[in-house]
Structures are given as C-alpha cells and as structure tokens.
Amino acid sequence: MKKRNQIEFIVSGEYALFTDPLSRIGGEKMTYQIPTASALIGVVESIYWKPSIYWVIDEIKIINPIAMESKSIRPIKYKGGNTLAQYTYLLNPAYAIRAHFEFNFNRKDLSEDFNEEKHHNIAKRCVKKGGRRDIFLGTRECQAYVEPCEFDEIIGYYDTINLQFSPMLHSLYYPSQSGREQLEALFWSPKIEKGIIHFITSEQCTLRKEITDYEVSTFEIGKNMQSVDALFIELGVE
Template sequence: MRNSIEFVVYGEYALFTDPLTKLGGEKLSYQVPTYQALKGILESIYWKPTLIMVVDEVRIMNPIRMESKGIRPIEYGGGNTLANYTYLRDVRYQVRAHFEFNMNRPEMAYDRNEHKHHNILKRSLQAGGRRDIFLGARECQAYVEPCVFGEGKGFYDGYGELHLGSMVHGLNYPDETGRNHLEVRLWNPVMKDGVIQFIRPEQCTQVRMIKDMEPKHFDETNVVSADELLTQLEEGRNP
C-alpha cells in the first residue's frame, strides 16, 4: 500500500482501558489494542498536522494474558485509595498502517511532500520513534521496530474467528473531520487467525458526540516543513 509502514510493538504490560470499568475507579484492559491506541503509537513514531495516520490491521503475536495489580491513584485532594487495575501481560503486536494527507487542513498544503514524509517516517521508526512509546497507558512503556507483517509464528495462527464484542474504535477530532466536536466511535471487531482488520474511521456507524472542540491552528509560523525537517535529519541535527 502507498505510504505504508510495518512495525512490531512490544512491552511487558499494556492497558487499553474499557471505559465502562472506569466508573468506580478501577481499570480493566480490553483483550486487544484499540485503533486509537495504535494510532497513538504511530503518531509517537512520527506526526505532523499535515498527515492522518490510518491503521490497517494488527496481528496478535502472544497469547492474551491478564494480570491485576493494586494501584494507588494520585489524588490531589488527599486520600489513600487503593484501586485494582487489570493489565495485559507480555504483549507483542505486528501493525500495518499508512498515512494520508489531511485535506481538512488547507493551510498545510505547502507541506504535502509525500516522498519526504514517508522517508522521515521510516527513519523515525528505525530510531525507535520520535516520542516515548507506550501501550494504552503512560506506565506501560513499549518499544517499536520495523518488521514484515505476517512473518514469524503467532500464537493465534489457525485459531479461527474470535468475536470481541463492542469496543471503542477511536476518537474523531475536529481537525480530521471538519466538525467542531470531539466524538467517540464504537465497533464490533472480529479477530481471525490472530489478525484484526480495522474498518476506516468514517465507516464506523456508531458515533457519539462527547463535547464541542475547536481545532488547533498550524501554519508556516509554528510547523517545520518536510523539506526542512529532512535536511535537518540528513545533517544529523535534532529537530
């Protein structure tokens, strides 16, 4: 696929929180990563307002295992609460994704250099990402490396279909939709032989508005173009 990238992300723990479990202060992870969590990892590897990262599919490499921990959440008003968080343990995922230009940002048209953005994305992946990588929650540190999607043995190879019920797909932000709302998308994923193929955000039929929101403005005054950024990388400067 055009402008595609394939990588493996792994870590000791992951927490893709089911929002229904947060009401009482507890947290329980979904069995698999959400589209939005993987998109966040992509944007930690490389992000520009010029681009929209699209996750195509994820392959679950390790068995789904969970581990509960007693956590003391930070309470700024005082208190000594003990909460129960249930994490995924020893996770490893292969991800295939690509980027597209964000046509809802006409002010970024000057930065639509497809070839250079793709090169910077691949270099950033080789370096392990431009920002910290984590799996769903800040305490779940993770690492990324290039890979060939589908290579290697996965635990769920030949497993068949596993219906995962209703899950959060992701969030719609105003700069990506053209609507001045923050929205949440729901869907019903099916894992087949360890692989989940994501539908595109605009294909989600279950969308709920959360709140009004205005997009942040970007232009030449606060964004470095792909041409200048690639020059800095080639000269060994840290942009």
C-alpha cells in the same frame, strides 16, 4: 495487503491497558483484550506525527497469547487521600502492525506540506530509530518499544484462529480529521480472521457518540510547526 505510505513494525512491552476513556470515571480500570485503534494511532504518532497527515491502522497480528494480570494501585489524588484501586493489565503484549498515512485535506492551510515521498521516508527512518517520542501502550505507565519488521513474516499466536469480539471503542474522532467541531467516540465489533485483525476506518464506524465541542488546533509552517522539507534535511533522510 500492502498499501502506499505504509509502515510495518512490532510494538511490545511488559504491560498494556486499553480502556474506554468514557469509563475511566471510577477507581477500577479493566483492559480490553485487544488494542483500540486510538491506542495504536497514539503509538504511530509517537513514531512520527505532523498535523498535515493522519494515521490509519490497517491490520495487526497478536504475537503473544492474550493474558491479564491485576494489580493494586494507589492513584495520585490531587486533593489528597489514600485510595486503593484495582487495575487489570494485559501481560507481555506484542503486536505486529501495518499503518499508513493520509493527507489531512481539512487542513488546506498546510497543503504545502503534502509531500508524500518525504513523509514516508521520514516515517520509515523514525521506525528504525524506535520513534521520536516515548512509546506506551494505552497509558503512560505501560512503556513500550518499537522495531521494524516484515509484517507477513511475523508468526502470531492466533494465526489459525477466527474469533469475534463484542463491541468496543474504536477511536476518538477529532475535528481536525472529521471537519466537525465535535469530539466523537467511535465504536466497532472487531474480529480475528486467520490471526489478523483488519481495522475499519473512522468513517466506516456507524456507532458514534458525541462527547463535547472541540476546537481545531491552529498550526502555521515556520512558526509553530516545521515543514516536512526542513525536517527531511534536518534528519538527513536519503
């Protein structure tokens, strides 16, 4: 179902590693079977991001079958050492994604940047250009690529399947969006319904874990951020 301010695109790569950051203490890393909302928000923010808006993942289709591959990795250890770790990645991940943005009304200091049409036009242009920053799926070593698509026309591998997943990380909830000076981890139980995963919003996640105190970053238009009007002109968006 289409929404206002929505963009549609395919993101794909050779590997993906979607993990719960709270479980990354040890040397082994095991990917989830499907992407977290946080990882996909990271993809969208690499396409286009401004502190006056935040992105919401609406739904995704899994284009390629879920397959995994384990690799022996020697992580960089800043105090020295030669540890061997086992990482399990998703192999050949590809997803069709629908996402839309909302204005961050907790940032009333940025209200003059709340121009819906210009943000949307810039975001669509950035999708066509493959994003403004490097795209990766879960971790930096899993480079990925973005291209525009018509979501409803994409054929997914699980289009005829309904499948329930166990509880997993949904996203990290930052104070800039929540309005609370706490970084929280949110959890949910996703499911595939006729090939589509419909994501719930951060506010709809009932299972939460407070991680740490977290201060909101400060931005000031014209000093450490560019207004959407200036960016609109710079990119020559029509």
